[in-house]
Amino acid sequence: MTETIELSIDSKLEFVDMVGSVTKSMTAKLGFSEDDASWIELAVHEAVINAITHGNRSADDKQVDVRFVIEQNVLTIYVRDRGEGFDPSALPDPLDPNNLLNPNGRGIFYMRTFMDEVEYSIHPEGGSIVRLTKQKQSSD
Amino acid sequence: MAQLSIKQRQAGDVTVLDLSGKITIGEGSVQLREAVRGLLDDGKKKILLNLGDVNYVDSSGIGELVSSYTTTNNQGGQLKLLNLTKKIQDLLMITKLLTVFETHDHEETAVESFK
Numbered sequence: 626m627t628e629t630i631e632l633s634i635d636s637k638l639e640f641v642d643m644v645g646s647v648t649k650s651m652t653a654k655l656g657f658s659e660d661d662a663s664w665i666e667l668a669v670h671e672a673v674i675n676a677i678t679h680g681n682r683s684a685d686d687k688q689v690d691v692r693f694v695i696e697q698n699v700l701t702i703y704v705r706d707r708g709e710g711f712d713p714s715a716l717p718d719p720l721d722p723n724n725l726l727n728p729n730g731r732g733i734f735y736m737r738t739f740m741d742e743v744e745y746s747i748h749p750e751g752g753s754i755v756r757l758t759k760q761k762q763s764s765d
Numbered sequence: 766m767a768q769l770s771i772k773q774r775q776a777g778d779v780t781v782l783d784l785s786g787k788i789t790i791g792e793g794s795v796q797l798r799e800a801v802r803g804l805l806d807d808g809k810k811k812i813l814l815n816l817g818d819v820n821y822v823d824s825s826g827i828g829e830l831v832s833s834y835t836t837t838n839n840q841g842g843q844l845k846l847l848n849l850t851k852k853i854q855d856l857l858m859i860t861k862l863l864t865v866f867e868t869h870d871h872e873e874t875a876v877e878s879f880k
Contacts, residue, residue, distance in 0.1 A: 638790060638791045641790075663852065667823060670789075670823055671823060671824055674790055674823070674824075674825070678790075719860055720860065720861050725831075725860075725861060725862065725864075725865055726831055726834075726835050726865065727828075727831070728828035728829065728831050728832040728835075729828055731824040731827055731828065731860055732823075732824040732825075734824075734859075734860065735824055735856070735859075735860075738859055
């Protein structure tokens, strides 16, 4: 059985906490451990912030769509912006000693660290989508 | 209610900022930036950030800690961290920033380390 929740927000930072509240509800519903739940919440937070600030360039009339899908013991979150898309492989490595003191560039690294899969694609009607996946471990 | 509460006190010539709440993109990060810049402007260059009551930090907040550290260093000062929560410690560790920051678990030894 698949369960889905979808919400759409204007590109305003003040709305990001609401997405966080839904993320908390979804991780609780699946029974993730407290640690995993907080890291998933951070990963979704980073994805939504990127969609607002980089994808939509903070144009608050542009929407960010967030879709949560629960299927068996897997939580998948899709975050879509209305931007031009980008090449995630072109991002500098935050662990490179030359980049350690760079104040930016850690969001996607945290997403990749805390989720099982992070995949970027282009939406057929425009904008980019990041898909975040996390499977609940049987010991959770 | 403010996202981040910052209380300032002196421990000898070390200025301690007791932070409580969230250091995230927007208000929290800006508050931290302004507090540290304010201390440097006042000539207070020995800064200890007490993070014990910070319950949420995102990549922007981590970036602001890095920024505060480099700005302080560039002005000939020192910025150190006190009472890292497990979460903040994890975020700093996986991005190799524990190799950058000097961190302490006890205020007394932290203050002493500035001498």
